[in-house]
Structure formats: structure tokens, C-alpha cells
Amino acid sequence: MSLLVIGTLAYDTIETAHDRREDILGGSAVYFALASSCFVPTALVGVVGRDFKQEHIAALEGAGVGLDGLEVAEGETFRWSGRYEPDWNTRHTLETQLNVLEHFDPKLPEAAASSRFVFLANASPQVQARGLEQVSAPDFVMLDTMNLWIDVARAELVDLLGRVDAVVLNDEEARMLTGEDNLWTAAHGVRELGPSLVVLKKGEHGAFLLAEDWRFSVPAFPVEAVVDPTGAGDSFAGGFMGHVAKTGNSDPATLRQAMLYGTAAASCCVEGFSTDQIEGRSMQEIERRHRELLRMITP
Amino acid sequence: MSLLVIGTLAYDTIETAHDRREDILGGSAVYFALASSCFVPTALVGVVGRDFKQEHIAALEGAGVGLDGLEVAEGETFRWSGRYEPDWNTRHTLETQLNVLEHFDPKLPEAAASSRFVFLANASPQVQARGLEQVSAPDFVMLDTMNLWIDVARAELVDLLGRVDAVVLNDEEARMLTGEDNLWTAAHGVRELGPSLVVLKKGEHGAFLLAEDWRFSVPAFPVEAVVDPTGAGDSFAGGFMGHVAKTGNSDPATLRQAMLYGTAAASCCVEGFSTDQIEGRSMQEIERRHRELLRMITP
Numbered sequence: 019m020s021l022l023v024i025g026t027l028a029y030d031t032i033e034t035a036h037d038r039r040e041d042i043l044g045g046s047a048v049y050f051a052l053a054s055s056c057f058v059p060t061a062l063v064g065v066v067g068r069d070f071k072q073e074h075i076a077a078l079e080g081a082g083v084g085l086d087g088l089e090v091a092e093g094e095t096f097r098w099s100g101r102y103e104p105d106w107n108t109r110h111t112l113e114t115q116l117n118v119l120e121h122f123d124p125k126l127p128e129a130a131a132s133s134r135f136v137f138l139a140n141a142s143p144q145v146q147a148r149g150l151e152q153v154s155a156p157d158f159v160m161l162d163t164m165n166l167w168i169d170v171a172r173a174e175l176v177d178l179l180g181r182v183d184a185v186v187l188n189d190e191e192a193r194m195l196t197g198e199d200n201l202w203t204a205a206h207g208v209r210e211l212g213p214s215l216v217v218l219k220k221g222e223h224g225a226f227l228l229a230e231d232w233r234f235s236v237p238a239f240p241v242e243a244v245v246d247p248t249g250a251g252d253s254f255a256g257g258f259m260g261h262v263a264k265t266g267n268s269d270p271a272t273l274r275q276a277m278l279y280g281t282a283a284a285s286c287c288v289e290g291f292s293t294d295q296i297e298g299r300s301m302q303e304i305e306r307r308h309r310e311l312l313r314m315i316t317p
Numbered sequence: 318m319s320l321l322v323i324g325t326l327a328y329d330t331i332e333t334a335h336d337r338r339e340d341i342l343g344g345s346a347v348y349f350a351l352a353s354s355c356f357v358p359t360a361l362v363g364v365v366g367r368d369f370k371q372e373h374i375a376a377l378e379g380a381g382v383g384l385d386g387l388e389v390a391e392g393e394t395f396r397w398s399g400r401y402e403p404d405w406n407t408r409h410t411l412e413t414q415l416n417v418l419e420h421f422d423p424k425l426p427e428a429a430a431s432s433r434f435v436f437l438a439n440a441s442p443q444v445q446a447r448g449l450e451q452v453s454a455p456d457f458v459m460l461d462t463m464n465l466w467i468d469v470a471r472a473e474l475v476d477l478l479g480r481v482d483a484v485v486l487n488d489e490e491a492r493m494l495t496g497e498d499n500l501w502t503a504a505h506g507v508r509e510l511g512p513s514l515v516v517l518k519k520g521e522h523g524a525f526l527l528a529e530d531w532r533f534s535v536p537a538f539p540v541e542a543v544v545d546p547t548g549a550g551d552s553f554a555g556g557f558m559g560h561v562a563k564t565g566n567s568d569p570a571t572l573r574q575a576m577l578y579g580t581a582a583a584s585c586c587v588e589g590f591s592t593d594q595i596e597g598r599s600m601q602e603i604e605r606r607h608r609e610l611l612r613m614i615t616p
Binding site: 233234 | 403404498499500501502519521522523525531532533534535536539541542543570573574576577611612613614615616
């Protein structure tokens with residue numbers, strides 16, 4: 019398999035203005051892999067507890083996700099619980115139980131260690147670094163993170179930024195990391211920390227990519243009824259990296275298309291709770307949305 | 318002249334986090350005409366008081382704005398005063414003095430009455446309707462408005478929406494007018510009120526256009542140092558209508574390009590106080606930004 023993701027698997031409890039769901043499948047690596055495996059088979063490295071359900075293993079395997087690197091540890095699966103404000107823009111974390119994640123030390127199977135394309139999904143920079151060390155000769159490595167790590171593990175994160183090709187952040191994270199309000203200025207600031215590509219996600223306002231001598235901006239795919247935005251960013255990354263791995267290079271033309279595929283994948287994700295919509299979508303639906311996006315942005 | 322704008326001329330007092338300027342040239346028709354006259358000569362219909370400075374008359378005429386329809390009335394020019402929060406997204410109106418605007422009844426010179434392209438810049442729907450009645454056979458009429466009129470003159474505004482081809486609103490106005498939070502749903506709601514084209518401006522997040530069977534989305538032009546956002550929306554409309562009038566039609570291809578030209582014009586406007594930057598910019602600078610935008614959005 020040419021694409022590898024290292025990150026979390028979780029059971030989430032989510033409250034929105036309209037609904038509440040308990041212990042549903044989630045986690046950064048899960049959302050990523052379900053989107054990316056629409057493009058290419060994807061190897062997942064992560065940890066779950068003894069309580070992780072067989073149906074979820076089956077769902078991941080059925081989607082084309084390779085689970086040779088999935089560790090089943092003593093204890094319970096990582097749990098996260100959050101609530102969204104009615105405008106979707108504000109998310110409150112209600113509870114986090116690290117459980118088996120607390121002592122997670124990723125071990126890559128041989129096949130995964132030779133992956134050409136690697137996504138370090140949101141996890142502690144220590145776990146991300148331990149994972150990356152085991153990949154022998156990656157062509158293209160992209161990193162995600164979150165405000166927590168910018169806060170409590172800034173030095174480790176900055177160190178890691180010097181060893182990846184690309185980073186994907188949301189607007190708040192980019193501002194936190196650089197202290198810059200203006201998003202383009204913040205993106206430039208992030209680039210100065212190491213990665214030659216910075217992808218900035220702005221939720222309903224789309225995303226942009228900043229490279230050394232070019233940039234690309236894409237609107238969000240119009241979704242009229244958001245059900246649950248959890249995992250949208252990871253699905254975006256899954257569509258992005260899925261296209262890059264499928265194409266087999268990271269040329270500007272490939273990366274621009276990857277931004278469109280990421281946008282299409284994220285739009286599927288937010289239309290259902292948990293992984294319902296991203297699982298239910300085929301590559302055909304992602305291609306349909308990709309074509310519609312193209313029509314929307316072509317002058 | 319083929320392009321006509323009916324709207325306000327003002328002296329603004331503006332406070333930002335960094336600066337404060339008193340009694341500087343402003344007004345919806347002024348910002349619009351300075352942008353649109355980069356594309357085509359533009360006739361302006363509006364009213365000022367005896368205090369309106371000769372240097373501002375000269376600046377408008379020098380830019381190619383036709384002032385045959387400018388009325389100089391007894392009293393003082395309309396004054397507006399506002400303050401921006403540091404993030405630019407919140408604007409507080411500190412004071413409004415209608416002055417000569419209170420009894421303004423637009424009278425179109427003969428040449429203006431035969432205009433093919435008309436922009437009804439922000440003014441009361443009554444004034445906009447009185448102006449529009451006098452245009453004999455317009456090809457394309459676009460309307461702007463503001464939250465105040467949605468609040469206090471909703472019936473007149475809705476009536477007028479049934480008589481224009483296009484409307485340009487910001488996100489807050491579209492939500493107010495329709496009661497819909499989701500911007501695409503709101504845009505659909507505005508279309509149902511009459512205009513076949515709805516342009517929705519989202520400030521730093523760009524703009525989109527909704528037509529019957531197509532839509533087009535464009536990001537904002539990246540501006541690293543915003544100085545004063547006053548007039549950005551009117552400059553956008555000026556670039557948009559300027560391109561439409563110059564091209565002489567309202568085909569989808571023209572309208573898509575008009576969205577890019579509007580975006581380019583707005584980005585010039587926000588880089589200076591009052592009309593400094595939009596006045597100082599030539600069509601050459603707008604074309605340069607248009608090309609850069611094209612590069613930014615072309616996959």
C-alpha cells in the first residue's frame with residue numbers, strides 16, 4: 019500500500035442543536051482512511067481497546083483500509099465528547115478519555131514502513147514523530163495537529179514541522195501557531211517553520227494552499243444541511259492525500275486537484291453523523307462533487 | 318454613457334484600531350463610480366450640500382465620472398461615522414446625519430435616463446425606485462441595500478426586488494432578509510423574491526453568485542494589510558458592473574469575469590482610507606489583480 023495514516027480511532031459522543039449520538043465511530047485516522055480509501059488502499063496505524071467493535075473493524079476493512087498496523091491494547095478505546103453551537107462554528111469539548119491512547123507507541127508493519135505517502139493525522143507530536151521515524155523513504159508527508167498540541171507540545175510540534183512536506187491546519191490553529199490574525203500572513207509564518215506547503219482550512223469558507231511561488235484557493239462545496247461537522251478536516255485530508263497517492267506525485271497540478279478532491283470528501287462527511295456519509299459514498303459521488311466544484315470555480 | 322449609478326455621496330468619519338479620519342470622501346455612489354469608471358465612463362446621480370468640496374468634484378470628474386446628475390442642495394452633505402473592531406468584521410455606526418439626503422428626490426438628466434446598465438447603490442428603496450422609474454429601457458439593473466432598509470422599509474425593498482435583474486448583498490443582509498442561516502439557502506430565498514441573479518459578499522471570504530441553473534464562487538483577493546474596509550462592497554459592485562457595461566452583455570461568461578473584476582476592485586479599496594487607493598489605481602492594477610486571482614483559482 020502506498021498511502022499510510024497514523025492517528026486516532028475513537029468512540030465519540032456528539033451533541034448538535036438537533037440531535038445527540040453516543041459512542042459512535044470517530045477518530046482522525048478513521049475519518050481520513052475512509053475518505054482516502056475511496057482513492058487508494060490505505061494502511062492505518064493506531065490503537066483501540068478491547069471494547070472496539072467487530073462491526074467497525076469490518077466496516078474499515080470493507081472500505082479498503084489495511085489494519086495490519088492496528089494494535090488492540092488492554093483497556094478502553096479513546097473517547098471524545100463534544101457539543102456544537104447552532105452555527106457550527108463553535109465546538110466545545112465536553113470530555114476526553116485518553117484510555118489506550120495514553121501509552122500508545124506506534125509500531126509500523128513492514129509494508130507500512132515502505133509507504134511513499136504518509137499522513138500524520140491529529141495525535142501528539144511525540145506519537146507522530148515516533149511513527150514517521152519508522153517510514154524508510156517517504157516521498158510526501160503531510161501533518162495535521164490541533165490547538166491542544168500547539169499549547170502543550172509546541173517545541174515538539176515545531177521540530178516535527180521541519181521534517182514534513184506539508185501541513186494542514188484550520189484558521190484558529192494557524193493563528194495560534196503564528197500569532198498572526200491575517201490568514202495569508204499566518205500561512206506564510208507556518209511555511210517559515212519548515213513545510214513547503216501549507217493548507218489552511220476555513221470550514222464553510224473553503225480552504226487555500228500556500229506554496230513557495232504559487233497559491234490556490236477553493237470554496238467549500240455547498241452543503242445545505244450540515245448534520246455533524248466532526249471529521250470534516252480529516253476527510254478533507256483523506257481526499258487530498260488520496261488523490262496525491264493515486265496520482266503518485268505532488269506536482270502543483272496534482273495538488274490543486276487534491277484541494278478539490280479534499281473539498282468534495284469533506285462535504286460528504288458533514289452530511290451525516292459519524293462516518294455514515296463518508297462510508298456510504300463511493301468514488302463516483304466524490305467525482306460528481308469534484309465536477310460540480312470545477313463548474314463553480316471555472317470563470 | 319452606458320453605466321449609471323444612483324446613490325449617496327458622503328463625508329465619513331472613520332475609526333479603526335490604528336487610525337481615525339474625519340470628514341473624508343465616501344458614499345455608496347462615490348465608491349462605486351470610482352471603481353466602475355476604470356472600466357467605462359459612469360454617470361452619477363446623487364445629492365450633496367453646499368459644503369461639498371470642489372476638490373472632490375474635480376477628483377470624480379478627473380476619474381471619468383459624469384456629474385450632470387449631481388444635485389447641490391441647500392444644507393450639508395450626508396455624514397456617516399463608524400468604528401471597526403480590530404478583526405474588521407464588526408462595524409459600529411456611531412452617527413448618521415442625513416442632511417440633504419433627507420429630502421432627496423433623484424432627477425435623471427436625459428443622457429442618464431437612457432442608460433443600458435444601472436446600479437442602484439445603497440439608498441432608501443423609495444429613492445432607488447424613483448430613480449429606476451426614470452430609466453427608459455435598461456438592459457441590466459443591479460441593486461444594493463443595507464440592514465437598515467431591510468428593517469424599516471422591507472415592503473418597498475421587496476417590491477423593488479421584483480423589478481431588478483440582480484441584487485448584491487452581504488452575508489448578514491441575506492440572512493436578515495430571508496431568516497435563513499445557511500448562505501446558499503439564503504441566496505435561493507433572495508432569488509425567490511425576484512432578481513434572477515444574487516451576488517453574496519462574504520468580506521475576507523470572497524463572494525458567490527447564484528443564478529437559475531449555475532453558480533460561481535470566488536475567494537477574496539489576498540490583502541495583507543487592510544487599512545479601511547469602508548466602500549469595499551461598493552467598489553466590488555463598481556468592478557462588477559464596470560465589466561458588464563464594458564462588455565455590453567450579461568452572459569454567464571461575462572458575469573463570472575465580473576465577479577473577478579469586482580473582487581480585484583474591492584481589494585484595491587480596502588488598502589487605503591476613503592477613496593485614496595481606488596482613486597490611485599488604474600485599470601492596469603485591476604487587470605494585474607484579475608490575472609493573479611485567475612492563477613489562484615485555476616486548477
